[in-house]
Amino acid sequence: MKIAPLIEALNTRPDVEHLLVHTGQHYDRRMSQAFFDDLGMPRPDMDLGVGSGSHAEQTASVMVEFEKVLLCERPDWVVVVGDVNSTMACTITAKKLGVKVAHVEAGLRSRDMSMPEEINRLVTDRLSDLLLTPDRLSSGNLLQEGVPVEKIRFVGNIMIDTLEAHRDRAALLDVAEVVRRNLLLPGTVVPDLSKGFALLTMHRPSNVDQVEVLEPILAFLTGEVAPVIPLIWPIHPRTGKMLESFGLWDKAAWCPGLVLTHPLGYHEMLRLNMQAVVALTDSGGLQEECCVLGTPCLTLRWNTERPVTLKEHGGAGVLVGNSVERIRHEFHAALGTERAPQRPEFWDGRAAMRCVTAIFEV
Structure with missing residues (x-):
């Protein structure tokens, strides 16, 4: 990219x-x-x-x-x-x-x-x-x-060069079709996404490599996010491996409202970000795209090398780390937040x- x-x-x-x-x-x-x-x-x-x-x-x-x-x-x-x-x-x-x-x-x-x-x-x-x-x-x-x-x-x-060059092409994609053709588990019921959905990416060791961290986050996602709004989760290979090793895979796989997909292509991921009500991510690139697209972004890290993407610098993101209490507070705040695209210099x-x-x- x-x-x-x-x-x-x-x-x-x-x-x-x-x-x-x-x-x-x-x-x-x-x-x-x-x-x-x-x-x-x-x-x-x-x-x-x-x-x-x-x-x-x-x-x-x-x-x-x-x-x-x-x-x-x-x-x-x-x-x-x-x-x-x-x-x-x-x-x-x-x-x-x-x-x-x-x-x-x-x-x-x-x-x-x-x-x-x-x-x-x-x-x-x-x-x-x-x-x-x-x-x-x-x-x-x-x-x-x-x-x-x-x-x-x-x-x-330079990431925004790519976003601007491909924004129009991404906009032509149908969100539901993107999700359906990338389903990780065939037969998954795809909920109605037309009224909004949340988007999740998570792969950093600080979030997925320890069961005492990953399990509470998953419990929040399945128990408090998915029942409120459909949650689309493209699964990183590392994350899938850790879910299985900790015995958590079935909890994620069979949760109503939580849709697991394969890793997505660039246009597909950009399309979802363009329409998501809120993004939860530990990805640096997604933080930047959320800033320009105006997608409220919960950054699942305690620090970021991209502070320009945070609200205090005019961006769309907020640091929540892996504290479920903080994620919960900012998630509900984000649900009522209007998109506010920002374009740093x-x-x-x-x-x-x-x-x-x-x-x-x-």
């Missing part, structure tokens, strides 16, 4: 050769190949096929395979995006070979060192030659850390072009 607009912007530069390297860190077809298809992206020039593993295994595997790419291709720049293990691994590998690195989505900070993504962000930003920030709060974070101002470029949110659909311009100005 972040690479697609960047490729489109690079294609306007006939003087530049660019190669797309897919590390294969996200290997589930519904969560990887489907996005290439949805966004009309070309097949990667190289697929490193790293797959799953521990953080150390993934990072090491990416470094080993990406080093081969760099030694063969000898690029002038490596452009990395986001905060996954591949982002950090490719950055370290490039810098050790003397290749310049540009980081798209630089400067995001949660201040939570228990999050692997925070470590990836800190290392990547420390090593990068060009830091392309999505908002002014992120630029400020870098300045406070002592990053020279000449290395920072405020370009806006430079979240205008042209961030990718500013990224490319910045790279060639260095």
Whole structure:
């Protein structure tokens, strides 16, 4: 979702050769190949096929395979995006070979060192030659850390480039049909969604890896949300695995009003977000989309690296962590909240072009 607009912007530069390297860190077809298809992206020039593993295994595997790419291709720049293990691994590998690195989505900070993504962000930003920030709060974070101002470029949110480019196509989809064709359990009764529904995504270890956390959240969802409003829950593979291991799967699967689906494609998920009465999520990207779409968002985290999406900064989100009491309070408040789309500065659909311009100005 972040690479697609960047490729489109690079294609306007006939003087530049660019190669797309897919590390294969996200290997589930519904969560990887489907996005290439949805966004009309070309097949990667190289697929490193790293797959799953521990953080150390993934990072090491990416470094080993990406080093081969760099030694063969000898690029002038490596452009990395986001905060996954591949982002950090490719950055370290490039810098050790003397290749310049540009980081798209630089400067995001949660201040939570228990999050692997925070470590990836800190290392990547420390090593990068060009830091392309999505908002002014992120630029400020870098300045406070002592990053020279000449290395920072405020370009806006590249995720919103993708949203704006695909909003009209997503709007053509029928919500009920999206849900029906992605049902995780065939035969599930799909409730009437025309009068509104809630949308849930949840995959972070802090929410799903401990039964004492996941079970109370599930009890709230099945006992207090689904009886009030239909709840659509695209199940992340990690979450499904943990539900089964804790003996909670049947409680989720057979709850009236709770509809489990496979992971959705980009357009499908965007369509649901465009119509949802409220979203509950621990996903960073969904927080950003809710901000622009105006969907009231309950962020299932105690902190966020995207504070610009929160109400106190003009956004649509509120931090609720995994406290059922806080989730309950904010859920009922959100049910009576009107949509209020917000557009932070430079979240205008042209961030990718500013990224490319910045790279060639260095």
